[in-house]
Amino acid sequence: MSGHAGKFLPRSHPGTQAYWDACRRHEFIIQQCGDCGTHQFYPRIFCTSCASSAVAWVPASGHGKVLTWTVLQRAVSSAYAADTPYIIALIELREGPVLMSKVCGCEAGSVYTGMPVEVSFEDWSDEISMPVFVVASG
Amino acid sequence: MEQVNTLRGKTAIVGSADTQVGKLPHTSATELCVEAAMLALEDAGIGKDQVDGLVTCQSMTEPHMYHAEAMAEYMQVFPRYCVTANAGGGTTFSALQNAASAIATGVCNTVLVSMADCLRTGLTRDQAMAMQSSTGHPQFEIPYGPTVPAYYALIARAHMERYGTTPEQMAAVAVNGRNYAALNPCAQMREPISIEDVLASRMIADPLHLLDCSLVSDGGAAVVLTSAERAGDFPKDPVYVLGFGEGHGHEHISQARSLTTSAAVESGRRAFRMAGMGTGEIDVAQIYDCFTPVVLIELEDLGFCAKGEGGAFVASGQTAINGPLPMNTNGGLLSHCHPGNPGSMFGLTEAVAQLRGEGGQRQVSDAETALVHGQGGIMSSHATVILGKEQVL
Numbered sequence: 001m002s003g004h005a006g007k008f009l010p011r012s013h014p015g016t017q018a019y020w021d022a023c024r025r026h027e028f029i030i031q032q033c034g035d036c037g038t039h040q041f042y043p044r045i046f047c048t049s050c051a052s053s054a055v056a057w058v059p060a061s062g063h064g065k066v067l068t069w070t071v072l073q074r075a076v077s078s079a080y081a082a083d084t085p086y087i088i089a090l091i092e093l094r095e096g097p098v099l100m101s102k103v104c105g106c107e108a109g110s111v112y113t114g115m116p117v118e119v120s121f122e123d124w125s126d127e128i129s130m131p132v133f134v135v136a137s138g
Numbered sequence: 139m140e141q142v143n144t145l146r147g148k149t150a151i152v153g154s155a156d157t158q159v160g161k162l163p164h165t166s167a168t169e170l171c172v173e174a175a176m177l178a179l180e181d182a183g184i185g186k187d188q189v190d191g192l193v194t195c196q197s198m199t200e201p202h203m204y205h206a207e208a209m210a211e212y213m214q215v216f217p218r219y220c221v222t223a224n225a226g227g228g229t230t231f232s233a234l235q236n237a238a239s240a241i242a243t244g245v246c247n248t249v250l251v252s253m254a255d256c257l258r259t260g261l262t263r264d265q266a267m268a269m270q271s272s273t274g275h276p277q278f279e280i281p282y283g284p285t286v287p288a289y290y291a292l293i294a295r296a297h298m299e300r301y302g303t304t305p306e307q308m309a310a311v312a313v314n315g316r317n318y319a320a321l322n323p324c325a326q327m328r329e330p331i332s333i334e335d336v337l338a339s340r341m342i343a344d345p346l347h348l349l350d351c352s353l354v355s356d357g358g359a360a361v362v363l364t365s366a367e368r369a370g371d372f373p374k375d376p377v378y379v380l381g382f383g384e385g386h387g388h389e390h391i392s393q394a395r396s397l398t399t400s401a402a403v404e405s406g407r408r409a410f411r412m413a414g415m416g417t418g419e420i421d422v423a424q425i426y427d428c429f430t431p432v433v434l435i436e437l438e439d440l441g442f443c444a445k446g447e448g449g450a451f452v453a454s455g456q457t458a459i460n461g462p463l464p465m466n467t468n469g470g471l472l473s474h475c476h477p478g479n480p481g482s483m484f485g486l487t488e489a490v491a492q493l494r495g496e497g498g499q500r501q502v503s504d505a506e507t508a509l510v511h512g513q514g515g516i517m518s519s520h521a522t523v524i525l526g527k528e529q530v531l
Contacts, residue, residue: 009281042278068295074287075285088343089292090391090392100274113296113299128281130281
């Protein structure tokens with residue numbers, strides 16, 4: 001878990017605790033509406049599509065594609081400096097929602113829009129494992 | 139059909155001023171805010187006792203939980219309307235619209251809008267970077283280490299992929315701003331730059347180079363807004379507020395409805411409708427330019443060019459000094475100054491200067507109408523203001 005000291009760790013609240021607990025188990029879950037079936041991310045107390053409160057956590061495929069990306073040469077703070085250059089991307093999940101993440105395990109120059117990726121996890125602390133994305137294994 | 143805002147021509151700017159900008163180690167955010175305020179009052183020819191409304195913005199370097207109240211206390215003014223804009227960008231003009239509404243409904247008569255901060259000397263580079271990046275989602279974005287340039291780089295990349303926009307076209311926005319800054323003795327960066335200079339500058343967040351990014355500055359700006367009825371009583375020609383429009387699409391970029399089309403579509407449509415004008419009737423534009431690609435998207439979404447054509451529009455000189463739409467005539471956030479939350483104010487004071495004929499070497503001849511556009515967050519909240527001289531009322 002070295003190399004992550006000083007980073008901005010997410011602080012969960014009751015509405016997001018299940019997500020971070022799942023990440024800690026290296027499981028990727030998102031919300032789905034029990035009424036209209038729409039998936040959503042980030043978690044909310046209701047479905048943004050139909051306003052139903054019957055939202056529930058469901059396992060997600062963890063597969064998606066790079067919607068857009070950037071390679072950071074300048075880190076946000078010294079805690080991230082050792083990671084440069086690092087790739088920040090918006091990932092469109094197979095289920096539809098978009099989230100921000102990091103693309104790892106590939107050369108900065110090899111990322112491209114539309115690149116198929118799958119979720120992986122980095123253990124940043126005893127409580128927090130961060131979902132990141134790597135080139136899909138096929 | 140959406141109801142039309144009825145504030146057209148009801149209020150006017152009668153005082154306007156900037157402080158010095160750039161690196162100002164001898165002062166603080168509070169002092170700059172008050173200095174800007176007093177300069178604008180002097181420009182309006184009135185004393186602080188005639189102010190009955192005050193609008194400020196939160197400072198990152200010297201925050202106050204009750205910012206506007208703290209500024210009122212410092213100046214010993216006792217307003218009946220007192221509001222702090224929490225952030226910058228479009229919220230500056232949201233606050234201006236609120237102030238105009240307050241005047242039009244008799245809540246108050248004369249509102250001083252003063253905004254300042256000291257991002258350059260009041261924070262270290264790392265502090266400034268981290269503080270501004272905190273606009274990201276605390277759980278679902280910030281942990282990955284994005285910077286503000288990175289958030290905008292995601293937008294730039296998407297626009298390049300979708301419309302074929304090139305780094306050279308984005309660089310043309312920076313060159314456009316610098317060309318005007320060279321004519322503005324107050325601008326922070328006045329050395330001429332070329333497209334090649336922008337492309338050769340250090341890569342910050344691919345595809346954004348250092349010179350695609352706006353400045354980090356100290357500075358303040360203020361305006362005095364009053365009712366159209368009172369506006370004739372002030373020494374300088376009033377600049378009337380003809381159009382306001384807001385549009386709000388998201389806060390966090392990962393939640394954007396679209397990466398390449400912004401809520402400037404809505405803010406622009408509303409402002410033009412209220413003003414009863416079209417893009418062809420705008421003589422000079424101040425388009426929020428925190429990063430070069432932002433300007434291209436705003437020009438498209440406001441309707442100055444077709445969707446996807448922003449790059450070609452700027453690169454072909456349409457916004458240049460003698461072009462049909464002179465843009466960011468003080469040098470903009472890219473070359474004049476960008477103190478953070480107060481950023482949009484300098485576009486507003488520059489528009490006032492242009493409409494008064496006070497633009498010096500960079501004066502746009504016969505400018506009678508101006509459009510000012512601000513956006514905040516990450517291409518999130520947009521606000522458009524259309525201003526005009528008395529003859530276009």
